[in-house]
Amino acid sequence: xxxxxxxxxxxxxxxxDFFVPELCQPDALLGLVLLAELLVLVLVLAxxxxxxxxxxxxxxxxxxxxxVMLLSAGLTCQLRPLLARLPAWLAGLACCAMVVGLTLAxxxxxxxxxxxxxLTRVGxxxxxxxxxxxxxxxxxxxxxxxxxxxxWRRQEQAELRARIESLQARIRPHFLFNSLNxxxxxxxxxxxxxxxxxxxxxxxxxxxxxxxxxxVPWREELELSRRYLSIEQxxxxxxxxxxxxxxxxxxxxxxxxxxxxxxxxxxxxxxxQPRIEGGVVSVAAYYADGVFHLQVSNPFDEAAPKLPSRGTxxxxxxxxxxxxxxxxxxxxxxxxxxxxxxxxCLRYPCATQKQEARTV
Numbered sequence: 001x002x003x004x005x006x007x008x009x010x011x012x013x014x015x016x017d018f019f020v021p022e023l024c025q026p027d028a029l030l031g032l033v034l035l036a037e038l039l040v041l042v043l044v045l046a047x048x049x050x051x052x053x054x055x056x057x058x059x060x061x062x063x064x065x066x067x068v069m070l071l072s073a074g075l076t077c078q079l080r081p082l083l084a085r086l087p088a089w090l091a092g093l094a095c096c097a098m099v100v101g102l103t104l105a106x107x108x109x110x111x112x113x114x115x116x117x118x119l120t121r122v123g124x125x126x127x128x129x130x131x132x133x134x135x136x137x138x139x140x141x142x143x144x145x146x147x148x149x150x151x152w153r154r155q156e157q158a159e160l161r162a163r164i165e166s167l168q169a170r171i172r173p174h175f176l177f178n179s180l181n182x183x184x185x186x187x188x189x190x191x192x193x194x195x196x197x198x199x200x201x202x203x204x205x206x207x208x209x210x211x212x213x214x215x216v217p218w219r220e221e222l223e224l225s226r227r228y229l230s231i232e233q234x235x236x237x238x239x240x241x242x243x244x245x246x247x248x249x250x251x252x253x254x255x256x257x258x259x260x261x262x263x264x265x266x267x268x269x270x271x272x273q274p275r276i277e278g279g280v281v282s283v284a285a286y287y288a289d290g291v292f293h294l295q296v297s298n299p300f301d302e303a304a305p306k307l308p309s310r311g312t313x314x315x316x317x318x319x320x321x322x323x324x325x326x327x328x329x330x331x332x333x334x335x336x337x338x339x340x341x342x343x344x345c346l347r348y349p350c351a352t353q354k355q356e357a358r359t360v
Contacts, residue, residue, distance in 0.1 A: 017154055018080070018083070018084040019088060019143075019149075020084075020091065023073040023076050024077040028073075032073055036066055036068075036069040037065075040062045041058075043061060044058050044061055064107075068106050071106070072099045075102070079098075083095065088147065096139045099138075100136050100139070103134075104128060104131065104132060107127065107128055176201075176205060179228065182231055182235045183198055183201060183231065183234075185235050190234070193234045197234050200227055200230055200231050201231055204224060204227040204231070215257070215326070216254070216257045217252045217254065218249050218251055218253040218254075219251040220257075221255045221260050222246065222260065224261060225260040225264055228261050228265070229242060229264060236268070236272060236278065239272060239275070239276075239278025240268070241278070241280045242283065243281070243283065244283050245282070245283065246285045248285070248287065249286060249287050256319070256322050259346070260296070262316065262318075262319060263294075263316075263344050264281065266344060267297070267298035267342070270298060270342055271299045271341075272299075274301065275299065279298060281296065281298050282296070282297045282298075283295075284297075290351065291347055291349050291350075292347065292348055292349075294345070294346050295343060295344070296344045297341045297343045298341065299341055300337055300341055301340070316335075316344070319333060323346060323348050326348070330348065332346065332347055333345070333346040334346075
């Protein structure tokens with residue numbers, strides 16, 4: 001009996017910039033139903049005042065409008081992949097023509113069965129024209145709203161990407177400079193190790209620039225951090241010990257690039273470098289219920305001299321800002337001191353394709 005695990009990285013879904021949303025989604029469908037009922041109420045109230053309110057008229061009008069709305073939403077969902085390939089103005093015209101056509105078809109059915117009562121020839125023409133104009137105006141207004149909302153979302157996405165790239169650009173030079181400082185301390189004391197550290201830094205920094213996207217798989221971020229620790233190991237030697245508890249994290253879990261490395265750097269500056277005897281840096285991570293948890297801890301001594309940490313604190317602020325920008329208010333980064341250790345914890349909701357287990 002053998003269990004085989006295969007890792008499949010889920011490709012990032014492209015941003016859907018078609019201005020007509022998925023109308024078959026429950027929230028969108030509910031909004032359309034309420035909007036249709038509001039339209040019915042306006043049409044009934046706009047008619048000449050009668051001594052009593054015509055509830056039958058309201059019910060029949062509601063049924064008619066809901067027919068048109070549900071058929072239009074369903075057909076739009078089916079044709080959405082085709083409409084998305086057209087220019088926005090042509091897709092809008094096609095949607096308006098589709099709604100008007102369905103409205104006239106429903107009007108013809110209602111006229112055949114005389115659901116609104118018998119009509120003269122002039123009354124039938126006026127009824128068809130009235131329904132066509134109302135459906136054209138309402139569909140045009142709704143499509144215009146969808147288009148403006150799509151443009152707003154597109155602008156919001158562009159601003160978000162620019163903000164994340166700015167934060168990422170602040171972390172990378174800081175990460176490079178601190179690694180070079182570590183290597184500089186080895187040049188005089190141990191030139192062979194300094195040479196190997198330069199080669200490790202070259203591979204490490206190349207890896208950090210290889211992927212232009214903001215999110216990378218967990219396995220890449222972990223490898224990047226291990227290479228950073230190998231450089232610091234040359235300088236700190238036996239003073240640095242690292243405990244890893246990350247087996248419960250899927251390899252394809254998405255994580256913002258250069259997230260774990262600044263946390264490790266913070267642990268080394270505050271917990272290992274000031275202590276003559278060094279200490280243990282612990283890295284614990286797990287993924288449960290759609291939420292990723294990461295905790296980095298290091299020993300903390302109140303009596304130890306405090307080293308300048310302005311750059312590291314700036315990196316932590318950037319990580320917090322990137323998490324909030326990417327994952328919303330559900331993401332968080334916190335620090336605390338307890339039991340003579342310093343803990344940095346982050347969490348954020350994310351989706352990952354779980355590993356498949358197969359018994360042979």
